[in-house]
Amino acid sequence: MTIQEIIKPENKVHSRPRLLTDNITHYCPGCGHGVVHKLVAEVIDELGLEDRTIGVAPVGCAVFAYNYIDIDWVEAAHGRAPAVATAISRLEPENVVFTYQGDGDLAAIGTAETIHAANRGENIVIIFINNAIYGMTGGQMAPTTLLGQQTATTPYGRRADLNGYPIKISDMLAQLDGTCYVTRQAVFTAAAARKCKGAIKKAFQNALAKKGTSVVEVVSNCPSGWKLTPEKANEWLKEHMTAKYPLGDLKDL
Amino acid sequence: MAKVQGAVTVDVNRCKGCDLCVVACPTDTLLLQPKEVNDRGYHFAFMANPESCIGCAQCATVCPDDCIEVYRVVLK
Numbered sequence: 455m456t457i458q459e460i461i462k463p464e465n466k467v468h469s470r471p472r473l474l475t476d477n478i479t480h481y482c483p484g485c486g487h488g489v490v491h492k493l494v495a496e497v498i499d500e501l502g503l504e505d506r507t508i509g510v511a512p513v514g515c516a517v518f519a520y521n522y523i524d525i526d527w528v529e530a531a532h533g534r535a536p537a538v539a540t541a542i543s544r545l546e547p548e549n550v551v552f553t554y555q556g557d558g559d560l561a562a563i564g565t566a567e568t569i570h571a572a573n574r575g576e577n578i579v580i581i582f583i584n585n586a587i588y589g590m591t592g593g594q595m596a597p598t599t600l601l602g603q604q605t606a607t608t609p610y611g612r613r614a615d616l617n618g619y620p621i622k623i624s625d626m627l628a629q630l631d632g633t634c635y636v637t638r639q640a641v642f643t644a645a646a647a648r649k650c651k652g653a654i655k656k657a658f659q660n661a662l663a664k665k666g667t668s669v670v671e672v673v674s675n676c677p678s679g680w681k682l683t684p685e686k687a688n689e690w691l692k693e694h695m696t697a698k699y700p701l702g703d704l705k706d707l
Numbered sequence: 708m709a710k711v712q713g714a715v716t717v718d719v720n721r722c723k724g725c726d727l728c729v730v731a732c733p734t735d736t737l738l739l740q741p742k743e744v745n746d747r748g749y750h751f752a753f754m755a756n757p758e759s760c761i762g763c764a765q766c767a768t769v770c771p772d773d774c775i776e777v778y779r780v781v782l783k
Contacts, residue, residue: 455712457714457757459780460778460779461714462778465778465779467764468767468768468777470774474773483724483771484727485771486771488770488773489768489770489771492771492773642769643731643769644731644764644769647768683726684725684726685726
């Protein structure tokens with residue numbers, strides 16, 4: 455059978471999600487954001503929530519998320535996405551509200567908003583992309599940066615005595631009574647990406663069932679910030695990131 | 708046993724040449740163009756060994772730019 459005979463609409467098994475726009479993303483080659491955008495778009499499409507989903511975009515690399523997924527979006531001030539999502543979910547209780555934040559947004563400047571929104575048990579989904587670095591501003595140390603990891607502001611590696619320890623914010627959120635589902639996933643292989651999609655779907659279903667705050671942390675890469683090729687970045691992620699941030703469900707009520 | 712044959716199409720100008728599909732491919736079907744580049748200067752992915760493709764869609768699942776479409780037929 456020739457290639458031309460195989461490439462026919464009736465044989466198609468995977469295509470671009472309908473809800474992704476035609477814009478080419480501004481993300482660097484190999485960035486995990488693109489994969490997570492795809493998973494979010496697929497989940498919203500599969501659940502039929504296209505007209506009922508409101509996303510809250512963060513400040514950081516994902517600041518232009520509203521250009522890439524064709525749903526309603528609000529852009530929040532730095533770190534304040536859970537606070538904005540709180541307002542939207544209370545004013546529009548029939549809609550599903552989710553935030554899409556990086557670690558500089560959620561775990562650094564927005565720590566207070568994140569913890570208190572989760573503690574109040576707001577009916578929102580928080581998608582947290584953890585790549586252990588401030589990617590957009592040029593690879594500075596973030597609270598999630600691993601000990602010994604070289605960044606623009608820790609050129610000799612992060613030191614515990616000088617810079618403190620990496621913060622495991624999902625473990626903290628799992629301790630709060632307001633959260634119903636806290637999980638840590640990754641997208642560095644096809645199998646991990648499929649599992650991550652299942653977790654995102656479950657989080658959206660929790661929001662539909664009004665069960666409380668769902669948090670999906672995605673341990674992701676930053677090839678540009680880590681100064682590695684995408685392939686090497688995923689290997690580094692598998693070796694070091696998943697050791698500090700083990701994958702799996704932290705809480706599932 | 709039925710034989711599965713697959714094929715992929717790459718949206719050349721969307722591809723950023725990150726190489727993740729090449730790493731994910733279990734049958735070594737995909738490679739990056741060694742010399743040719745797309746409009747934005749990236750070495751885009753292509754099917755170097757089209758006959759070995761099984762249409763498993765792992766490349767499309769890990770592609771951050773969603774530029775791969777996968778087709779599969781089961782030969783009886």
